[in-house]
Amino acid sequence: MDAELGTRDRIVKAATVLFQNKGYHATGLNEILRKSNAPKGSLYYYFPDGKEQLALEAINQTKIFIEKTIRERLELIQDPAESIKNSIEEMADNLNAGEDEKLSFRSNKKVSINLIAMETATSSETLRKACDSAFNTWQNVYAQKLIDGGFERKRAENLSLIIQTMIEGAIIMSLTKKVINL
Amino acid sequence: MDAELGTRDRIVKAATVLFQNKGYHATGLNEILRKSNAPKGSLYYYFPDGKEQLALEAINQTKIFIEKTIRERLELIQDPAESIKNSIEEMADNLNAGEDEKLSFRSNKKVSINLIAMETATSSETLRKACDSAFNTWQNVYAQKLIDGGFERKRAENLSLIIQTMIEGAIIMSLTKKVINL
DNA sequence: GTCTATAGTACGATAGAC
DNA sequence: GTCTATCGTACTATAGAC
DSSP states (O other), X not given: OOTTSOHHHHHHXXXXXXXXXXXXXXXXXXXXHXXXXXXXXXXXXXXXXXXXXXXXXXXXXXXXXXXXXXXXXXHHOSSHHHHHHHHHHHHHHHHHSOOSSOOSXXXXXXXXXXXXXXXXXXXXXXXXXXXXXXHHHHHHHHHHHHHHTTOOHHHHHHHHHHHHHHHHHHHHHHHHTTSSOO | OOTTSOHHHHHHHHXXXXXXXXXXXXXXXXXXXXXXXXXXXXXXXXXXXXXXXXXXXXXXXXXXXXXXXHHHHHHHOSSHHHHHHHHHHHHHHHHHXXXXXXXXXXXXXXXXXXXXXXXXXXXXXXXXXXHHHHHHHHHHHHHHHHHHTTOOHHHHHHHHHHHHHHHHHHHHHHHHTTSSOO
């Protein structure tokens, strides 16, 4: 998989998908290395602090990627309510789309950092903060769109928190009800 | 802890708290046994199918307990919107309250099956179904309250799904932002 | 920088005495 | 029914050759 990418990028990409789908504790480093065709030595060469450092990188890359995705979607429509609705529908469509690549056992779909956030909230302050930062970043994109559309600042912040909360809740419910299939 | 309870109940109680707080994969059977003062032999005597069977029991007990709690709260106020709002505030207060008991490292607070649901949605069909059933049960309590209050059935079902979704989303956000401290 | 071999620990699960 | 000892496996992490 991803022969064009360097070793480091392959490891991070595989880790991102596995952590998001299976969870932080259910994913072994060996599994990540198998999926990314990298040797264990390379992992500890690029991430001397091991699993936690790798997860931190995965979370931060996801934060940036999703922020960019939301931002691009919101630019397409001027009205804030319409554009946000459109952006969420786009996310949902991506999750319902077919697999990107053939894999031995599991898709490459990226859902959210939702599961990682829950798992690490009480066990790793480093990872909890990274997840919090990601949620805040995404929320701010919605808030700014609402402000640009004429909403008062405080109101925009409240609404964007509700939007972010509902999206994360919807992911849990969809996965549990198997509306989304990973 | 819980010297008055039988061995089986002590194991289930400890497992319920640990699975909800740390997660299914992060919680070891040894940890559950330490916390419940039970020997490993007893665990496999009561739960011959091991960890998954124990988690199933924990989910089902949580389903019943939370259903009862919501139902009791909703009976206190007649107006559906007011009573549901009140019930949610009650849940939030419980999470912000002090610890029930002194523990070596972690509280006994029960949050939701939220984390277990995410972890097992793609790895154990048995546990996924149990979580789905729990969410549906709780949702139905809200829906019935709305119907009794005069809402049309379809509208009540839609609203209750949104309520359930927002509660689960709010738990994620609160844990990640450390508004709740477990 | 890349890779293999392996240390050291914890896991889930089982066997069998009592 | 209760308990301990232990098996086999998987984990994170490290050492050291190349």
